[in-house]
Amino acid sequence: MPDCLPPLDAPTRPRHALPPLTCDSHCHIFGPADVFPYAAQRSYTPPDAPFEKLRALHRHLGVARAVIVQAACHGADHSALLDAIARSEGCYRGVGLLGADATDAQIEALHAGGIRAARFNFVAHLGKPPTPEVFDRLVRQVAAFGWHVCLHVDGPALTALLPTLRGLPVPFVVDHMGRVRADDGLDQPAFQGLLRLAEVEQAWVKVSGIDRISLGKRPYAESLPFVAALVDAMPDRVLWGTDWPHPNVAGDMPDDGELVDQFFKAVPDAAARQRILVDNPARLYGF
DSSP, rough: OOOOOOSSHHHHOSSOOOOTTTTEEEEEEEEOTSSSSSOOOOSSSOOOOOOHHHHHHHHHHHHEEEEEEEOGGGTTHHHHHHHHHHTTSSSSSEEEEEOTTTTTTHHHHHHTTTEEEEEEEEEEGGOOOHHHHHHHHHHHHHHHHTTTEEEEHHHHHHHHHHHHHHHSSSSSEEEEGGGGOOOGGGSSSSHHHGGGGGTTTTTEEEOOOOHHHSSSSSTGGGGGGHHHHHHHHHHGEOOOOOOOTOOOOOOOOHHHHHHHHHHHHHOOOOHHHHHIIIHHHHHHOOO
């Protein structure tokens, strides 16, 4: 039985029109479990959120492209993700999850299927993080394929990880603004460390998951200054995403149309929105 809430059945239509070729740079698909079973050793069981529902949401919002991030509940079995990329007719790319024993041949097969990055989880509820030795080896492996890495990390872990990130030999993306706590303020050490990544040419940040850093009540207004600060610091290396279907949400279930409008509120400059929604993901993911 699912232990996560499903996304909203009928999200609002955004008041603002997204620019052509907008990319949702962080979303997921789940199942359907009868076709793509969930991993036996998983930390959560979501309700099905298959390709068809993701595609319908993107049409509703005005999103043309997307980057689907492999869900932890599917483990290292990328069948659902590869199927979605293939069915997207060139509109979707993927971010994979690699097991500690991943081989070059396996990574090559994922690359052929449209996956362009590997994600590493450093948040406690998704299990043990990779050891430094495994992390270093996998980063070297994916570098040979021109991949980058995505880091799912929260505020305290982010502070400890920052020195390692600065020395990575590949581009890296910090998901969900490092999952800092908005109520700790813009001056908190973790967020200031994140802002200082503007000095690192390889560093990117996703201004996704505004619900995850907020107090959990829509419309998550307390998160918007964090979005604005990151956009101001590194506008050419910021990405935006919905995080649909919002697994393991602790507060209000996000309304994806409202998330679009909140992004417009945080980023009022049209040129900056064009870079974040279109140009930056096209450059990083090869659209």
